[in-house]
Amino acid sequence: QVQLVESGGGLVQAGGSLRLSCAASGRIFSSYAMGWFRQAPGKEREFVAAVSRSGSNTYYADSVKGRFTISRDFAKNTVYLQMNSLKPEDTAVYYCAAGPVLPSLSNNDYWGQGTQVTVSS
Numbered sequence: 532q533v534q535l536v537e538s539g540g541g542l543v544q545a546g547g548s549l550r551l552s553c554a555a556s557g558r559i560f561s562s563y564a565m566g567w568f569r570q571a572p573g574k575e576r577e578f579v580a581a582v583s584r585s586g587s588n589t590y591y592a593d594s595v596k597g598r599f600t601i602s603r604d605f606a607k608n609t610v611y612l613q614m615n616s617l618k619p620e621d622t623a624v625y626y627c628a629a630g631p632v633l634p635s636l637s638n639n640d641y642w643g644q645g646t647q648v649t650v651s652s
Contacts, residue, residue, distance in 0.1 A: 533556075534555060534556045534558075534559050534629075534641055535553055535554070535555050535556075535559065535627045535628070535629060535641055535642065535643035535644075536553065536554045536555075536627075536643060536644070537551060537552065537553050537625065537626070537627045537643045537644065537645060537646040538551070538552045538553075538554075538646060539551040539552045539646060540625060540646030540647045540648045541647075541648070541649070542649045542650075542651065543617055543648075543649070543650055543651070544650070544651050544652075545617060545618055545619055545650055545651065545652050546616060546617065547617050547650070548613070548614060548615045548616075548617065549614045549617065549648060550611055550612065550613050550614065551567065551611065551612040551614065551625055551627075551646060551648070552609055552610075552611055553565065553567075553609060553610045553611075553612075553627030553643060554607070554608060554609050555608050555609065555610065555627075555629060556608070557608050559629045559641055560603075560605075560608040560609075560610075560629070561584075561608075562584070562629075562631075563584060563629040563630050563631055563633070563641075564581055564582065564583050564584050564629070564630060564631070564632070564633040564634075565581065565582055565601075565603060565610040565627070565628070565629050565633065566578070566579070566580060566581030566582070566590075566601070566610075566627075566628045566629075566630075566633040566634055567579040567580050567581070567601065567610075567612045567625055567626065567627060567628070568625070568626045568628055569621075569623035569624065569625045569626065569648075570623055570624050570626070570645075571620075571622060571623040571624075574623075576626070577592065578592050578634050579591070579592050579595055579599065579612070579625070580592065580595065580599055580600075580601040580612060580634075581601065581633045581634035582601045582602065582603055582610065586602070586603040586605070589601055590634045594620075595614075595621075598614065598615050598616045598617075599612060599613065599614050599615070600612070600613040600615075601613075610627065612625070614648070617648075617650045618650060619650045619651065619652045620650075621648060621650050622648060622649050622650050623648060624645040624646065624647055624648075625645060625646050625647075625648050626642055626643055626644075626645045627642070627643035628640055628641065628642050628643070629641040
């Protein structure tokens with residue numbers, strides 16, 4: 532039943548780093564592009580980063596470009612989001628996603644439960 536499970540969130544100081552992990556089922560991981568979205572209090576969910584099914588192509592929101600890195604580990608069916616130089620405005624619940632047209636959304640996307648990232652000043 533559980534197909535995407537996020538982990539790695541927590542509390543860090545500004546300038547620090549975190550690595551988020553998203554463990555996926557083999558079926559989902561092998562079939563779809565993977566990505567990360569986030570939602571801060573009072574705001575809409577926004578795109579953060581995505582990686583193609585092959586792992587060859589990556590996409591980033593302008594707000595995180597140069598600071599975050601998304602990658603796939605095919606042996607572990609896991610996608611990672613390495614987050615460096617964190618800022619307070621990065622504070623949000625981060626959601627892992629899988630879908631056929633990420634970074635665009637579709638009705639066929641899968642979502643994790645989310646993991647909280649809090650960056651203190």
